[in-house]
Amino acid sequence: MERGQKIMTHFENAEQAKRDPLYKEALTELLYQFADDDFILAFRGSEWLGLAPHIEEDVAFSSITQNTMGHATFFYQLLEELGEGDADVLAHERGPESRKSAVYLEKENGDGHYLDEPFYDWALTVVRHYFYEEFKQVKLELATRSSYQPLADAAQKVLMEQPYHLAHWKMWVKQLLAAGGEAEERLRARMVEAWGEFKDVLELGPKAKQMADAHLIAGEDVIETQWVERVETTVGKISKQQLGKKQGSGRSGEHTGELTIALKTLSEVYDTDRTAIW
Template sequence: MKVANAKQAQEDQDYHRVLCEFLFQLADDELTLGHRDSEWLGLSPDIEGDVAFSSIAQDEVGHAVFYFDLLHELGEKNPDQLAFARPLTERRNATLLERENGDFAYSIVRHYLYDVFDSCRLEAIEQSSYQPLAQGAIKIRREEYYHRLHMSAYLNRLGQAGGEAKKRLEKAIHDIWPEIGGLFCWGEYENKLFEYGIISISVKELQERWIMQVKSTLLKAGLPWPGDWPKVKRDGRKGEHSPDLAKLLSTMSEVYQSDPSARW
């Protein structure tokens, strides 16, 4: 099954609904983490980190715009409205990504774990039945490769340094792990995503690929595997979010909300 454009997608109401729900997950993940990345501007411990987080933030927000553009073509509101005007309960990002940055170790660990997940997810949608999404995923995955490379290098450097750096990484992994499962919750249409070919592999297989890659990196960095897979307590894919997201949305949309009808 191949769907060439938005018009064809809209002809099947169920396909259209499942596709849009997935695109909101993709867009909200990227937008939320991109905003968190931008908060490191001027605060990173070195110039390399400052420049990298700024560049990566720009990439993530750009990817979010791509997904919002696809949604707009499918009949949703314009990208600015989707990014800045939707209420918290309509957001579909994983809760891990909305958490406040914490220290540098926390941001490095979170970003690395997400980057591996996103790489696996993008690989699963490069063969998507929805052709505009598949074509965009190919380009985005090339950019995400460098994000993952940067974060894994930092993770390895800090882990092998030992001492305080390694302790902070271990604490970050411990703090992040309870919410890691939320990345792999893909909402009420999870099975249909695979049935319709919007993703080419099952969530279970994607999770297995993620675990294999992350275990290898942690071992190289001298860091322990966190343990059993955690149970999801708050599912962002269903609009279940923390107060951290409320504060993030308030800050991120401050200018837009001052005059939503303005053209910038």
């Protein structure tokens, strides 16, 4: 093989990708995961509006949440370019059975309803967002080398904001661990809980091999290894047990009733006028 000759197919745009059905199949699966993960986590973040521990955090968390929903929009737009349908429809009209988001991300913030005596758990939120932002950083970095150039470009663009999100939640984790007492105990309990559920987030689903073979992103083992190394560098060893997915596999369409309720709430305004531009 001559020096510089490409050893894999590289797609510069959606029209090229559409011509290879197997490539497009793996690509759309990956993009749905990117989009749906951010979409549901942004919703869970929005439920903290006005309820965060202090006013500065309320402003910061709201900004992070808004950015995260914007990232979801980037990926839904890439799906629209591939012929999957209108981005707003993909975000709001798909049922739980078609969502590719991880189950751990749909977990409710706590007891109660946002408008009726919410008893949310800040420890759960800090752990979930910190774990997720470390994962997202890894996944985006790997995606910058994707064989699908629009995905690589989108990942690079999101990475301009991502480090700030990660730094915010890493700061919270370190502060609560250093606080000792109940704060540290509750945070560590949520980390152990997450360890038994987070493997679902780290997976790429039934088309993982297709994604890797198509050089869309590195394999699940690479994602998990890098994520574990980064998390343990910050918080130390969490559990002697292997990572688990006690709530199921969202990548394979397994979800809880909590996602159904969340999607219904998310679409309330959208459903008032589906012809509007959102």
